[in-house]
Amino acid sequence: xxxxxxxxxxCGAGARLRAxxxxxxxxxxxxxxxxxxxxxxVEALEAEDYAALGAxxxxxxxxxxxxxxxxxxxxxxxxxxxxxxxxxxxxxTRIPHREPPDGAAWLGLPALLGLAGFALIALVAWVFSVxxxxxxxxxxxxxxxxxxxxxxxGTADGAPVATPGTRTQLxxxxxxxxxxxxxxxxxxxxxQGLYAGGASRTLSGAPPLxxxxxxxxxxxxxxxxxxxxxEGLARRDGTAHVLIDAEGHASPAPRRLAHGD
Numbered sequence: 001x002x003x004x005x006x007x008x009x010x011c012g013a014g015a016r017l018r019a020x021x022x023x024x025x026x027x028x029x030x031x032x033x034x035x036x037x038x039x040x041x042v043e044a045l046e047a048e049d050y051a052a053l054g055a056x057x058x059x060x061x062x063x064x065x066x067x068x069x070x071x072x073x074x075x076x077x078x079x080x081x082x083x084x085x086x087x088x089x090x091x092x093t094r095i096p097h098r099e100p101p102d103g104a105a106w107l108g109l110p111a112l113l114g115l116a117g118f119a120l121i122a123l124v125a126w127v128f129s130v131x132x133x134x135x136x137x138x139x140x141x142x143x144x145x146x147x148x149x150x151x152x153x154g155t156a157d158g159a160p161v162a163t164p165g166t167r168t169q170l171x172x173x174x175x176x177x178x179x180x181x182x183x184x185x186x187x188x189x190x191x192q193g194l195y196a197g198g199a200s201r202t203l204s205g206a207p208p209l210x211x212x213x214x215x216x217x218x219x220x221x222x223x224x225x226x227x228x229x230x231e232g233l234a235r236r237d238g239t240a241h242v243l244i245d246a247e248g249h250a251s252p253a254p255r256r257l258a259h260g261d
Contacts, residue, residue, distance in 0.1 A: 020070025036193030
């Protein structure tokens with residue numbers, strides 16, 4: 001456990017996370033890579049700049065994952081966050097009524113749309129934070145669950161299997177916060193995480209690639225350097241679950257069956 005820097009007030013969650021990372025010889029980029037976070041999220045956590053991380057559900061998920069990485073107690077760090085960071089938590093269940101300033105009435109509809117999108121992303125982040133409590137088991141289970149779906153001449157998802165050795169390059173760019181997950185034809189998890197606006201990721205894998213994004217309008221995809229439009233495939237909740245073949249064609253991905261179905 002990290003010692004107090006200059007009294008109990010300074011020994012917050014951020015100081016402990018930074019000390020844990022440094023004790024393990026990890027740089028900020030290395031920690032971000034292991035967590036599958038954007039490096040700016042790691043920096044904000046260590047600086048206790050919780051306002052930059054958005055909703056309370058985001059912050060709690062980030063803290064829990066980071067604590068597990070550095071071997072600290074998630075419960076203790078969440079307690080410190082409750083003590084020091086609660087003033088920055090937005091309440092998504094209650095929106096106070098405020099009169100708009102003169103000339104600003106036209107902002108009402110965009111503001112409501114923005115709040116609706118923000119609440120949606122918070123829900124996606126909560127799902128990710130719950131899944132993230134055991135990231136290793138998730139990554140190990142995914143190939144087992146999906147490898148069995150392969151059938152002669154194709155996959156259970158209905159997309160054609162590429163010639164052995166063929167790899168598709170996929171680039172993702174995020175203009176705002178969104179969750180994303182990508183797996184290849186064998187079910188191997190290639191990417192999973194919550195990414196801040198301005199982040200980008202490039203990967204390659206055997207097609208068809210299964211891509212899931214939590215906030216479709218803010219994510220752009222390119223396959224082998226060509227843009228792929230997926231907004232038309234988004235579900236009512238704003239998420240998109242698509243299969244991308246070797247030619248870069250996107251199609252809706254069937255829902256995965258729950259265990260026991």
